[in-house]
Amino acid sequence: MLETIVFSTLNGILYGLLLFMLSSGLTLIFSMMGVLNFAHASFYMLGAYFAYALGLHVGFWPALFLAPCLVAVIGAVVERYGLRRVHASGHVAELLFTFGLAYVIDELVHLFWGSIPVSYVPPDYMQNALFTLFGTDYSIYRGVTMMIAVFMFAALWFLLKKTRVGMMIRAALTHGDMVGHLGHNVPRLFMGVFGFGCALAGLAGVIGGPLLNTEPGMAQTLGPIVFVVVVVGGMGSLIGAFYASLLIGLLQTFFVAFDASIADLLGVIGISVDPYGEVTGITLASLAPMTPFILLVLILIFRPRGLMGELEP
Amino acid sequence: MVKTLLNRFAVSLLLLAGVANAANPEPVRFALIDPLTGPMSVVGQPALEQLKFTADRLNEEGGINGHEIRIVGFDNKINPQESLVQLQKAIDDGIRFIIQGNGSSVGSALLSSINKHNQRNPEDRVVYFNYAAIEPSFTNERCSFWHFRFDANADMKMNMLTDWVAENDDFKKVFLINQDYSFGQAVSEAAMRMLKEKRPDIEIVGNVFHPLGKVKDFSPYISKIKSSDADVVITGNWGQDINLLIKSASEYGVDVPFLTYYGNTPGTITQVGEKGVDRIYLISEYHGDFTDPEIAERQEKMYKQTGWDLYPRVSVMLEMIKKAGDKAGSVEPVKLARALEGLQFKSMAGDVTMRASDHQIQMPTFISVLKNNMSHGAEGTDFNFHEVAAFNAEQATLPTSCRMRRPK
């Protein structure tokens, strides 16, 4: 029992941190530009594939730094020549554009790397055990991933709160026009933020690729969940996204681990039902894939601004 | 768009006319409806390549009764509805022989649809050759004259597997993990029933199902296996699901034996490597020892040419179809099907028979374990599966409840 709890917690936190890395970029972009970037998970996928391809030539660690930069450049180009043009036509047009972009990026990855998962694995020395608890190894790689995620969060916080650029970003968040009037190049700021947000997604891909399999469907699997995180956390709130990611990560992992069925839960409070019935046999494990979306629908109905958001969508 | 369709139709007419006028008989075409893209393509692509590879060899021997064999791939993305769309496309294209294997969910839809098509189109009948959809009902309650299965079904395999487990006193706690659909449920049900009969002292410490092809991170399931204290895991997982399950198990250093139906799915051996040696067991129609030099040579040639390893039962299937067609002297579906019933064949593994009563192949089966330093490794490595137990066709057989209706 204890080992299940310990490992589920560790895995849940890891998955949650990965979700946070992905959703932090999306939150930034949404707060700054009001654009919900449907293609965000596709940039995540690009990060993973670039890291794989670069890693074949330069090694794991250089690829770790180069791949997000490459993704950032692509993001900036997309913003400058694509998004900006569509911006004039309204929010719906922007959403349609990013939706189409996600489609096209997915297919381009398919074109370049084929449909079979690629073998993007961390170097051998990282696959050894960091520590062994209850007879199960926890690999060095997972530990490194957690460290990178925490470091990224700290760096992001520092950037936003303590630097000049961060100040401009925070100002442009709520008073974009004024920032423009004060002489800052707001379009360039937007382009930079979009690129930076995509770089964060790319970094998540570099880390997440070995954990969750690098294949062309990876964007479609994580895409909707990232939106849930942003909305549940509160559109515009990084802290909210952090809490929401951890919440979803832990819930999903624990639900699979503690495979109680509705019959079991009813039994706990004293109601006895047929354990194999279709409804009563539903287990938490089978509910697990649905958890993010149940949360999404509940939040949008009862608390539309999310856990910690200030802007209502 | 009407113009395009019209043009296409005209072109195909001309081509057909041209072909009909040629001296050689028309090629006989087989449609492979399987996932050729997407995460499950790792099981569809090797089948396509194996069929083409074997077809080349058989065409040199004259094809089927003089007709050249042509294999056409149709991608169904593992989706039953898409498979029916592709089936209709193949039929519209004039193809009368359908091959499929991956996913009993798809197999079920194809079986139902082909039965309906043959009933509604008696002059245009289609035959379904199934090389891997092993949910037992296809050759029992749902048996059909138009369906032939070229792999031992899930119950047959579990029967042999549990015989082997029963002899092994080390196994006391069994953990079952399977995909949540008809096949996975059949595996689990058969395991529990047969283990109870043969070794009532064995305890089933876990029986979990997960969605087909959707789980990316098996660590929660691995932690369940750990905490259940199982000493053996039995799983029918295939495709991406076995790859990731084994990958996750090796990552967490879980070292109990895994008895699998599809441990040789491409990608698994590369993922697990040394950590799988003496741990991953497989029940299948052949093994990786390649003691027969001719078969060993084919394995090497196939890998070099296509990048995929030999797929024995797919190769055997096409060879048996050729034998049936030669025997019938025709590639007309009904005649070929009649000749296939009861056909005997000598495969690389031994004597096989296509049982006439239910169209279920009776073939030798092997249990093997992953080993290193094999003379012919799989997936370009030195690892392959080494035989530890063998069952001939008689030992593999199970009775059937099929009551088949045959065309006049």
Next chain:
Amino acid sequence: MSVFRPFAPWLISLAVLLLLPAVTGGSAVSVINVIAIHIVFALSYNMLLGQGGMLSFGHAAFFGLGSYAAIHAMNAIGDAAYAGEGFWAHFPVFLLPLVGFAGGALVALVVGWPFCRRAGTAFAMITLGLGELVATGTQMFPSVFGGETGVFSNRMVGPVWFGLELAQPADVYWFMAFWVFAAVLAMWAFTRTPLGRMSNAVRDNPDRTQFIGYPPRNVRFLVFIASGGMAGLAGGMAAVNYEIVTPESLSLVASGLALVMAAVGGLGIFYGPIVGAVVVTLMNSLLSDFTDASVLYVGIVFLAVVMFAPSGLAGGLEQIRQALHRAELARKWPGWLVGAAAVIAWILALVLTVELVYLIRHGDDKLAQALGIELDAASPLAWGTVVILLAVGYGLWRVTAKHREANA
């Protein structure tokens, strides 16, 4: 003659529907049936987006649930007809789309109220959540949704209407023709009702409609129900066509397809989604025979439309129609023709680039093989052609840009 002018499109469409089977070949019928389903699906989507301003990512939930309702009803008809009695024994398969409509509308009624508070991004997100929720929830109720295998049935049961036994795809065509005509007529009539007009008003200026006494939420809710019902009707048509419904019909991919079809065709014009449905369905089904990158092309077309031609293909058609109407075509068409030639040059360059990349990465290219062209990725001629085409396109565009602007 002018009395007939408003009815002209309808009469022409009727004529096309009646004459289509005679003009196209037999194998095209399967594709045409699918196009009919997609036309209704895309039009129902446009009721929400183009006319109501509500971007939804979960529209396939209504399509799928309507489809499931219809297929369960089909099974009920089969059972009741076999038993000889009961309500369903007298319900013709021909009317199953109405069951689909009821299913879709019911679901929209039940879930719609809390969703319709806001349009825009919030609505998009909540429909995304709904769509995914329904899609993942199907696994939990296998008796209703059939799990991975889905639910299948037989459409040749129950009372026969209009002599249509629905055996062949050619019979099903008449069923489809009837329902597509009826559905399009119904949706067009909807746009002329006060509710239809109010939904346009809510799209353009929700605050103002509130002031004149029509709460936007109520209007959106009613439109949501109507749109969900029509999507369910399309689902009912699909159930009859495929005789199988799987959880894939509810997925995000299916919802995305509705969006792509409506947007490519043109959101602001009533018949836009019809054009979009035809073009996208044809691209999806025909292109995949000729090239492996067919889905990429569809995505690029969608992206291009969103970026450069927001009013879609129908928007272009409308421009031509307007020019005809105003007798301006004579001076506009040279500019347009050259512009079209430029676009074609760019398309050719794009296709060539994509296929070359395919050749480099995968060793062979389907399109080149289909066209019988020898493509050599290493040769400068291939890449040179790309550059030349791009330059030609660009040149043509620039040269006539001024001319187009002057005559706009």
